[in-house]
Amino acid sequence: MGAGRPGYDEKLLEILRAAAAVFAEKGYHRASIRDISRATGISLSGLYYYVRSKEELLFLIQDHCFGTVLDNVERLLAGETDPVRRFRLFVENHVRFFVNNMREMKVLSHEADSLTGEYRRRVQAKKKRYTDLCMSILEELRPPDTGIDLRVATFALFGMLNWIYNWYRPGRDVPVAELADGFSRLFLQGCLSPASGVAEAMPVEPAPSIWRR
Amino acid sequence: MGAGRPGYDEKLLEILRAAAAVFAEKGYHRASIRDISRATGISLSGLYYYVRSKEELLFLIQDHCFGTVLDNVERLLAGETDPVRRFRLFVENHVRFFVNNMREMKVLSHEADSLTGEYRRRVQAKKKRYTDLCMSILEELRPPDTGIDLRVATFALFGMLNWIYNWYRPGRDVPVAELADGFSRLFLQGCLSPASGVAEAMPVEPAPSIWRR
Amino acid sequence: MGAGRPGYDEKLLEILRAAAAVFAEKGYHRASIRDISRATGISLSGLYYYVRSKEELLFLIQDHCFGTVLDNVERLLAGETDPVRRFRLFVENHVRFFVNNMREMKVLSHEADSLTGEYRRRVQAKKKRYTDLCMSILEELRPPDTGIDLRVATFALFGMLNWIYNWYRPGRDVPVAELADGFSRLFLQGCLSPASGVAEAMPVEPAPSIWRR
Amino acid sequence: MGAGRPGYDEKLLEILRAAAAVFAEKGYHRASIRDISRATGISLSGLYYYVRSKEELLFLIQDHCFGTVLDNVERLLAGETDPVRRFRLFVENHVRFFVNNMREMKVLSHEADSLTGEYRRRVQAKKKRYTDLCMSILEELRPPDTGIDLRVATFALFGMLNWIYNWYRPGRDVPVAELADGFSRLFLQGCLSPASGVAEAMPVEPAPSIWRR
DNA sequence: AATGAATGAGGGTTCATTCAT
DNA sequence: CATGAATGAACCCTCATTCAT
Numbered sequence: 001m002g003a004g005r006p007g008y009d010e011k012l013l014e015i016l017r018a019a020a021a022v023f024a025e026k027g028y029h030r031a032s033i034r035d036i037s038r039a040t041g042i043s044l045s046g047l048y049y050y051v052r053s054k055e056e057l058l059f060l061i062q063d064h065c066f067g068t069v070l071d072n073v074e075r076l077l078a079g080e081t082d083p084v085r086r087f088r089l090f091v092e093n094h095v096r097f098f099v100n101n102m103r104e105m106k107v108l109s110h111e112a113d114s115l116t117g118e119y120r121r122r123v124q125a126k127k128k129r130y131t132d133l134c135m136s137i138l139e140e141l142r143p144p145d146t147g148i149d150l151r152v153a154t155f156a157l158f159g160m161l162n163w164i165y166n167w168y169r170p171g172r173d174v175p176v177a178e179l180a181d182g183f184s185r186l187f188l189q190g191c192l193s194p195a196s197g198v199a200e201a202m203p204v205e206p207a208p209s210i211w212r213r
Numbered sequence: 214m215g216a217g218r219p220g221y222d223e224k225l226l227e228i229l230r231a232a233a234a235v236f237a238e239k240g241y242h243r244a245s246i247r248d249i250s251r252a253t254g255i256s257l258s259g260l261y262y263y264v265r266s267k268e269e270l271l272f273l274i275q276d277h278c279f280g281t282v283l284d285n286v287e288r289l290l291a292g293e294t295d296p297v298r299r300f301r302l303f304v305e306n307h308v309r310f311f312v313n314n315m316r317e318m319k320v321l322s323h324e325a326d327s328l329t330g331e332y333r334r335r336v337q338a339k340k341k342r343y344t345d346l347c348m349s350i351l352e353e354l355r356p357p358d359t360g361i362d363l364r365v366a367t368f369a370l371f372g373m374l375n376w377i378y379n380w381y382r383p384g385r386d387v388p389v390a391e392l393a394d395g396f397s398r399l400f401l402q403g404c405l406s407p408a409s410g411v412a413e414a415m416p417v418e419p420a421p422s423i424w425r426r
Numbered sequence: 427m428g429a430g431r432p433g434y435d436e437k438l439l440e441i442l443r444a445a446a447a448v449f450a451e452k453g454y455h456r457a458s459i460r461d462i463s464r465a466t467g468i469s470l471s472g473l474y475y476y477v478r479s480k481e482e483l484l485f486l487i488q489d490h491c492f493g494t495v496l497d498n499v500e501r502l503l504a505g506e507t508d509p510v511r512r513f514r515l516f517v518e519n520h521v522r523f524f525v526n527n528m529r530e531m532k533v534l535s536h537e538a539d540s541l542t543g544e545y546r547r548r549v550q551a552k553k554k555r556y557t558d559l560c561m562s563i564l565e566e567l568r569p570p571d572t573g574i575d576l577r578v579a580t581f582a583l584f585g586m587l588n589w590i591y592n593w594y595r596p597g598r599d600v601p602v603a604e605l606a607d608g609f610s611r612l613f614l615q616g617c618l619s620p621a622s623g624v625a626e627a628m629p630v631e632p633a634p635s636i637w638r639r
Numbered sequence: 640m641g642a643g644r645p646g647y648d649e650k651l652l653e654i655l656r657a658a659a660a661v662f663a664e665k666g667y668h669r670a671s672i673r674d675i676s677r678a679t680g681i682s683l684s685g686l687y688y689y690v691r692s693k694e695e696l697l698f699l700i701q702d703h704c705f706g707t708v709l710d711n712v713e714r715l716l717a718g719e720t721d722p723v724r725r726f727r728l729f730v731e732n733h734v735r736f737f738v739n740n741m742r743e744m745k746v747l748s749h750e751a752d753s754l755t756g757e758y759r760r761r762v763q764a765k766k767k768r769y770t771d772l773c774m775s776i777l778e779e780l781r782p783p784d785t786g787i788d789l790r791v792a793t794f795a796l797f798g799m800l801n802w803i804y805n806w807y808r809p810g811r812d813v814p815v816a817e818l819a820d821g822f823s824r825l826f827l828q829g830c831l832s833p834a835s836g837v838a839e840a841m842p843v844e845p846a847p848s849i850w851r852r
Numbered sequence: 853a854a855t856g857a858a859t860g861a862g863g864g865t866t867c868a869t870t871c872a873t
Numbered sequence: 874c875a876t877g878a879a880t881g882a883a884c885c886c887t888c889a890t891t892c893a894t
Contacts, residue, residue, distance in 0.1 A: 008877085017424050027326070029242040033864060045866080046879050054864065068423050101423045110323070112379070113240070149387050152395045155380045156373040163372025166325070167364075174362050182365045190403030210281045210314045211230050221853095246889060258891080259854050267889065443850045453752070455668040459868060471870080472875045480868065494849050527849045536749070538805070539666070575813050578821045581806045582799040589798025592751070593790075600788050608791045616829030636707045636740045637656050647856085672885060684887080685858050693885065 012050050012060075015040050020061045024103035028058055028111045058111060059119040065108045066126040069097050073133065083140040088184050090137055091161070095180040098164045106165040134158070141191065148191060157187055225263050225273075228253050233274050237316035241271055241324045271324060272332040278321050279339040282310050286346065296353040301397050303350055304374070308393040311377045319378040347371070354404065361404060370400055438476050438486075441466050446487050450529035454484055454537045484537060485545040491534050492552040495523050499559065509566040514610050516563055517587070521606040524590045532591040560584070567617065574617060583613055651689050651699075654679050659700050663742035667697055667750045697750060698758040704747045705765040708736050712772070722779040727823050729776055730800070734819040737803045745804040773797070780830065787830060796826055 006014070018039040022031045033054055037044045051057050073093045080086050098105045115123055135154045160183055167173075174182070219227075231252040235244045246267055250257045264270050286306045293299050311318045328336055348367050373396055380386075387395070444465040448457045459480055463470045477483050499519045506512050524531045541549055561580045586609055593599075600608070645653070657678040661670045672693055676683045690696050712732045719725050737744045754762055774793045799822055806812075813821070 011878095013424050017422075027242060029240060030327075032862080034862085043880050044864095045881075048865070049878060065423055097423065100421070104423050148395045148399055149391070151380075152387060152392060153399065155376060156396060156399055159373040159376025159379075160369040161372070163368060163375060166372075167368045174365060178362070179365060182361045183369060186361055186366065186369055186403035187399070188403075189406040190399035190401075193402040193406040208313070209230075210278055210310065210317050211226050245887075247887090256855050257889095258856075261890075262853065439850050443848075453668060455666060458866075460866090469876050470868095471877075474869075475874065491849055523849065526847070530849050540669075574821045574825055575817070577806075578813060578818060579825065581802060582822060582825055585799040585802025585805075586795040587798070589794060589801060592798075593794045600791060604788070605791060608787045609795060612787055612792065612795055612826070612829035614829075615832040616825035616827075619828040619832040634739070635656075636704055636736065636743050637652050650857095671883080673883090682859050683885095684860075687886070688857060 008050075015042065015047065015050055016057070016061050016064065019057050020104045020107055023058065023061070023111065024106045028107070028114045055115065055119060058107070059115055059123065061104060062108055062111070062115070062123045063126070065101070065104050066123065066130065069093070070126060070130055072097070073130075083137065084188070086137050087141055087188065090134060091157075091184045091187070092180040094161050095164070095183060096176055098161065099168065099170060099176045099179065102165050102168070102170075105162075109162045109165065131158075138191075141188075153191060160187065221263070228255065228260065228263055229270070229274050229277060232270050233317045233320055236271065236274070236324065237319045241320070241327045268328065268332060271320070272328055272336065274317060275321055275324070275328065275336045276339065278314070278317050279336065279343065282306065283339060283343055283346075285310070286343075296350065297401070299350050300354055300401065303347060304370075304397045304400070305393040307374050308377070308396060309389055311374065312381065312383060312389045312392070315378050315381070315383075318375075322375045322378065344371075351404075354401075366404060373400070434476075441468065441473065441476055442483070442487050442490065445483050446530045446533055449484065449487070449537065450532045454533070454540045481541065481545060484533070485541055485549065487530060488534055488537070488541065488549045489552070491527070491530050492549065492556065495519065496552060496556055496559075498523070499556075509563065510614070512563050513567055513614065516560060517583075517610045517613070518606040520587050521590070521609060522602055524587065525594065525596060525602045525605065528591050528594070528596075531588075535588045535591060557584075564617075567614075579617060586613065647689075654681065654686065654689055655696070655700055655703065658696050659743045659746055662697065662700070662750065663745045667746070667753045694754065694758060697746070698754055698762065700743060701747055701750070701754065701762045702765070704740070704743050705762065705769065708732070709765060709769055711736070712769075722776065723827065725776050726780055726827065727819075729773060730796075730823045730826070731819040733800050734803070734822060735815055737800065738807065738809060738815045738818065741804050741807070741809075744801075748801045748804065770797075777830075780827075792830060799826070 015036070019031075019036045022035045022039050025031070026035065033047060034044060036057070037047055040047070051060070073090060076089045076093055077086055080089060112123075112127075131154065134157065135150065138154055138157070139150060164179075168179070170176075173179070228249070232244075232249045235248045235252050238244070239248065246260060247257060249270070250260060253260070264273070286303060289302045289306055290299055293302060325336075325340075344367065347370065348363065351363060351367055351370070377392075381392070383389075386392070441462070445457075445462045448461045448465050451457070452461065459473060460470060462483070463473060466473070477486070499516060502515045502519055503512055506515060538549075538553075557580065560583065561576065564580055564583070565576060590605075594605070596602075599605070654675070658670075658675045661674045661678050664670070665674065672686060673683060675696070676686055679686070690699070712729060715728045715732055716725055719728060751762075751766075770793065773796065774789065777789060777793055777796070803818075807818070809815075812818070
């Protein structure tokens with residue numbers, strides 16, 4: 001409560017922030033607790049006062065990220081009923097958080113499988129809630145005759161959005177607003193435009209293993 | 214090509230295949246050379262006859278994957294000049310390889326940053342060639358007034374395509390042809406349809422850090 | 427002795443009791459001060475108000491145990507001069523304390539070597555006093571011609587008595603009185619009976635190392 | 640088979656021997672793998688080529704010890720049917736092994752509870768076989784009217800025998816043959832002599848907790 | 853062409869202990 | 874009196890890699 005010394009929670013948040021940066025930089029498994037000790041200035045064993053294990057560190061980051069994104073999108077969508085506007089809000093919330101917290105979001109996307117047991121279950125529950133929300137928005141949106149599978153459309157959208165950390169460089173690429181705008185228009189037009197003859201099917205060959213001789 | 218005993222190259226390919234499976238399963242850093250030794254039946258030290266280091270193993274996999282995909286797409290596009298058909302061929306080649314070699318492609322997508330030095334440079338060169346090819350196809354395709362940034366569009370497409378390994382389950386989801394078709398139509402219509410008023414901009418708020426209190 | 431709040435000494439005794447239980451359960455070295463903190467409900471650092479170190483904790487337990495047993499046996503033997511009765515009293519005191527304080531006595535027997543320096547010296551001094559007392563009792567008792575070495579007899583007795591914690595389960599095995607009685611008779615008859623021819627020596631072979639091939 | 644370089648098994652035995660010495664000296668939990676590395680001259684990680692874990696090291700020692708003692712006593716008793724001679728052989732085998740392998744036997748006695756899971760189960764199985772054998776020998780031996788409980792007698796014997804490592808110093812104490820002889824006579828006479836009036840019961844007081852004030 | 857044996861470096865984690873408050 | 878926060882040292886163990894054979 002005091003403005004002065006940081007409390008337990010503030011210190012934990014600081015650790016999580018630093019850990020997220022380290023995990024984003026080197027990947028969860030390559031990162032060592034010693035790296036995080038260095039990044040925070042807290043001694044190796046001191047970290048264990050705040051956190052039970054390295055895995056809990058990852059869990060807390062992922063849980064906090066998903067929690068924030070979920071809370072925010074649910075607050076944003078609260079009064080809105082127009083499907084298109086709901087879609088726009090969803091995309092913009094996602095993109096904004098991604099760009100403003102790229103390191104954390106990279107950890108979220110990249111280390112989805114690095115958790116185990118109860119930790120994994122809890123994060124996946126939040127992830128499912130988020131995915132279901134997205135799918136329900138798309139469902140209201142979609143005209144019945146587009147011929148694009150809902151699941152395919154949903155994950156196409158997530159793919160677009162989550163790939164950001166692989167290429168987007170703030171300052172050099174288009175600003176966030178434009179990015180969200182671009183994604184939204186691309187996806188909306190892609191789903192809502194009448195199917196043009198321009199995209200008729202082409203023969204798909206067998207596609208052998210990469211390792212064939 | 215050899216008749217009787219498998220030659221050096223065949224054995225190497227076998228190792229790469231097994232290693233790709235192990236890397237896909239556990240991730241590059243968590244996987245140990247011992248895991249690969251177990252998976253191949255070759256002794257720990259025996260592997261070093263075929264491969265200089267664990268990193269070279271990853272390099273060979275990524276290089277081989279990119280090489281194959283690149284070779285194939287270049288062969289496919291060889292005679293084709295129609296922009297839309299070129300686009301379709303590109304997407305279909307990518308999707309087919311992804312679905313038919315999901316483990317390897319996961320390693321390709323997921324462990325992009327795990328290589329260092331010369332290895333990294335060589336893989337990134339191939340990756341750039343592939344990205345440039347895709348961008349040039351999109352450039353021919355794009356009508357000038359869509360208002361979607363080319364780089365954004367390109368990576369939106371790659372995001373859609375590369376995210377596959379995170380959700381697609383062969384047998385349970387739509388078949389490959391339909392998948393490629395869905396992606397193509399979504400993207401083409403998204404880029405080529407006249408900008409509808411449906412997607413006008415919305416105010417984007419500042420989006421604070423995930424860690425704010 | 428104080429009425430209301432428990433005093434320093436009472437709290438210390440409580441700590442020692444809890445610590446003895448923990449040490450008996452997990453062994454001195456495997457037990458952690460945190461275990462004792464948990465067992466007492468006193469905070470980790472709070473324990474250090476009562477005790478200088480983990481080793482002092484062990485020392486206090488051992489010293490208190492030996493002190494009590496010694497005091498008691500000396501009080502019991504005070505007026506008694508008959509050798510056999512003195513022996514019986516010694517054994518019964520020992521057995522009773524063992525069975526009624528098995529956890530503590532296990533720590534006493536098992537962690538004899540875990541103390542160092544001054545702590546060790548002080549406990550060993552008490553142990554020697556106790557051993558000497560036992561030996562002197564046996565000496566008065568022993569008929570000169572039995573042919574059993576006094577030191578051997580003494581430690582045979584201690585072995586019998588101290589091994590209790592390895593097998594005795596109160597409630598399931600014979601009651602304490604019977605236990606003490608059994609030990610006493612076994613040992614007394616063993617020492618005092620005229621040597622029967624029944625136990626003539628047998629050839630003892632060299633007995634090589636366990637590890638020979 | 641070759642006389643020259645030591646094979647895998649010989650090296651393992653050497654490690655076990657050294658580890659037994661270290662465990663006997665410092666106790667299992669206080670001993671570190673580094674201590675064993677130092678004692679053997681094998682690098683820390685090198686030890687893990689021979690042994691899966693520190694616990695396996697303890698298991699192998701205990702299993703080997705019990706195995707050897709069991710094998711030997713069973714071979715010794717093979718042709719013998721006279722109860723008294725069987726008893727003598729049992730005691731002598733036990734004592735001889737104890738004195739000739741004091742370090743190992745101390746580990747056997749002292750670290751009985753340090754194993755867990757399957758390791759523990761397997762050692763306890765051998766221990767039970769050994770205890771049962773002893774008990775069956777005593778049963779044949781015991782005259783029906785002595786009034787000493789069989790279980791008490793058995794563990795009194797084991798106590799005497801297993802306590803050796805706490806006091807016996809080869810060279811300074813009586814030689815092994817005499818030691819075994821002393822134990823045998825003490826126990827045999829103790830069990831077989833007619834109950835003398837000398838050891839009539841005495842009142843056993845309640846014996847409060849060590850910690851009472 | 854292949855392996856058994858070995859190692860240095862580093863991994864995550866626990867520990868007894870301290871000290872300002 | 875009692876504690877929350879912090880630490881250095883040590884723990885067991887795994888790793889990629891080497892080298893004589």
